[in-house]
Amino acid sequence: MDGRNETASIPDLVWYFLPTIVLVPPLGIPANALVLRLLLGKPNICSTSEIFVLNLAVFDMMFCFMVVIEYIYFMFNKTMANSHFLSWGLSQAGGPMLLCALSLDAFMAVCHPLIFLRLKEPKLRLSLCLLVSVLAFTVCGLAKLMPVYKMWMMLGILMVAMLTISTCNVLILKSLRRPGPGGKDLHPVKKRAFKIVFTALVMMNFHYLPSLAESLIKVLFPTLLLPYYIITSFTYLILSMSSFIQPLSYLVRTKQLPKMRCNEKAETKTIATS
Numbered sequence: 001m002d003g004r005n006e007t008a009s010i011p012d013l014v015w016y017f018l019p020t021i022v023l024v025p026p027l028g029i030p031a032n033a034l035v036l037r038l039l040l041g042k043p044n045i046c047s048t049s050e051i052f053v054l055n056l057a058v059f060d061m062m063f064c065f066m067v068v069i070e071y072i073y074f075m076f077n078k079t080m081a082n083s084h085f086l087s088w089g090l091s092q093a094g095g096p097m098l099l100c101a102l103s104l105d106a107f108m109a110v111c112h113p114l115i116f117l118r119l120k121e122p123k124l125r126l127s128l129c130l131l132v133s134v135l136a137f138t139v140c141g142l143a144k145l146m147p148v149y150k151m152w153m154m155l156g157i158l159m160v161a162m163l164t165i166s167t168c169n170v171l172i173l174k175s176l177r178r179p180g181p182g183g184k185d186l187h188p189v190k191k192r193a194f195k196i197v198f199t200a201l202v203m204m205n206f207h208y209l210p211s212l213a214e215s216l217i218k219v220l221f222p223t224l225l226l227p228y229y230i231i232t233s234f235t236y237l238i239l240s241m242s243s244f245i246q247p248l249s250y251l252v253r254t255k256q257l258p259k260m261r262c263n264e265k266a267e268t269k270t271i272a273t274s
Contacts, residue, residue: 013083014075016233020240021071025064028244032061035247038256051122052102053250055129056095059136060243063090067240084147089140091240092154092211096161097132099204101125103168106197110172155215158208169201203249207242210235 035057039050066087074082105125108116139157143150176194214235251257 014078016236017067017071017074019233019237021068023237024240024243025068028060028064028247031244031247031251032057032064034256035250036061038251038254049102049105051125051129052098052105055133056098056102057247059090059094059098059133060247063087063240063243066090080147084144084150086140086144088150088154089136089143091243093139093157094132094136095242095246096157096165096208097136098129100161100164101128101132103165103172103200107168107172111175151215151218155212155219158212158215162205162208162212165204166201169197169204172197173201199249203242203245207239207245211239 035053039054039057067085070082070085070087074085105116108119139153143153173194176197214231
């Protein structure tokens with residue numbers, strides 16, 4: 001990119017990042033802080049899924065802080081080099097990889113329970129989270145040092161993640177829809193699991209499909225969209241919104257939102273009184 005194009009695109013970058021900076025951190029920081037407090041406050045995190053949720057909350061919290069710091073630094077030093085945020089990797093690489101691990105874990109638990117029980121050791125999940133963290137920060141560094149290959153790296157990660165997560169979730173949903181032995185109806189616990197997995201599938205496609213579609217258009221038809229088109233601002237905002245929608249969905253699913261907890265206590269008190 002020549003100097004004129006670089007200088008001309010900088011004002012666009014200021015507005016390109018602004019919706020994410022204004023909307024995501026104020027919502028993401030308290031939501032992820034509550035998830036971290038709940039999970040770390042437990043005597044032990046024995047649920048395998050909670051290990052991935054905890055790591056995802058750490059990534060989302062770091063993204064919310066880092067993207068604000070990097071944006072402020074960019075405002076005082078408006079160069080193209082400073083516009084390649086390290087925090088991008090946490091949102092676009094770390095999140096999908098952790099969701100892949102979470103989906104594979106759920107797939108094994110529902111579809112292959114015997115194998116899952118043999119591999120239920122939490123240390124294996126912690127090691128996998130450590131590996132994902134190393135890979136995510138490696139991608140962050142490479143995207144910062146070699147921005148030319150950033151789109152290709154993110155495109156590859158998103159495509160693999162979308163394929164893996166969608167396949168796992170479809171197989172999980174198919175397994176959960178089968179009736180129990182003897183033609184009995186699906187167990188209520190499995191019905192709730194079906195709703196949870198279906199919601200996770202919809203949310204995952206909502207967050208990552210727009211960014212994936214835009215990246216594919218830019219690669220296949222480079223002249224169709226400008227490098228910093230207004231659509232890019234919205235797709236990145238939608239992708240970044242996962243930093244507060246993911247922890248919010250966990251809080252709603254586990255009924256740990258303050259309002260929901262108050263309602264649950266009131267209902268329990270009413271039942272006990274009656």
